[in-house]
Amino acid sequence: MKLLPAAALACCLSAPAIAAPLCDDLGFAGLLASCNRGEPIELTLASGQPLGEDVTLQSGAYYKMNITADGSAELALTGSEFFRAIWMNEIVINKIEIRPMAIDSIEFDDEGTAELSFIAIKPGTHILRIPGSTGESQQIRISIQ
Template sequence: MKNMVFALAALVAAPATAAPLCDDMGYAGLLAKCNRGEQVELTLSSGTPLYAGEGPVVLQSGAYYAINITSDGTAELAVSGAEFFRAIWMNEVVINDIEIRPMAIDSIEFDAGGSARLSFIAIKPGSYTLRIPGSTGAAQSVTFAIQ
C-alpha cells in the first residue's frame, strides 16, 4: 500500500512538461513539426561566450531540437560533452549540406570558419554541459537541463 501511495504521489508531482510538445504527432512521430522546441545557437569564437543566453538551456524529454554551432575561424575550437551526447538521440549532423546520421559523437571541432547543425530528440533527464575542451571559464560552456 505504501508503494502505491508513493507511486501515485510521484505521478502527481511529475512536471507536465516532461511529455512531447504535441498530442497528435501522426505518422511523423517524435519528429513531427508540432514537437519541435526552440533552436539553440552556439558561437565558437576566440574571446566570445559560447552561449549568449542566461542560465541553462531547458529541454523537454521527448521533444525534437536543433543546435546550430557556428565558428568564425578566429581559432581552432571544439565543443565536447560526451554525457550530453549520450543523453539524446541524434537524428543528424549537417555540415555544408552534407547530412550525417551518427550512432554517437563526443565532440565537434572546427579548424576553420563554418557551421554545423545537430538535430536530436532529448531523452535522458538530467543536467549536462557542453564546453570548449581545456577551458575553465563559465562563458566557455553551456548547460542543458533535460526535464
C-alpha cells in the same frame, strides 16, 4: 506465495511518470513531427567570446542546435554526457547529412556551421564546453526535464 502477486501489482501501480511530447497528435512523423519541435539552440565558437546561454529542454521533444565557428581559432565543443542523453537524428555540415550512432565532440579548424538535430531523452543537467577552457562563458548548461 501471496507476496509475489502483491509485489507485482505494486510495481505496476507505481510506474514512473513519462515526459509528454510538446504536442498531442504526433501523426505519421512521430516525435519528429513539426508540432513537437522546441526553439533552436544557437552556439558560437569564437576566440574569447561566450559560447551561448544555458537552455532547458523538454524530454521527448525535437531540437536543432546550430554551432557556428567564426574561424578566429581552432576550437572544439565537447560534452559526451550530453551527447549520451539525446537521440541524435543527424548532423548537417555543408549540406552533407551524417547520421551518427554517437559522438563525443565536434571540432572546427576553420569557420563554418554544423546543425545537429536530436530528441532530448535523459533528464538531468549536462555541460557542453570548449575543451581545456575554465571560464564560465566557455561552457553552457543544458537541462533536460
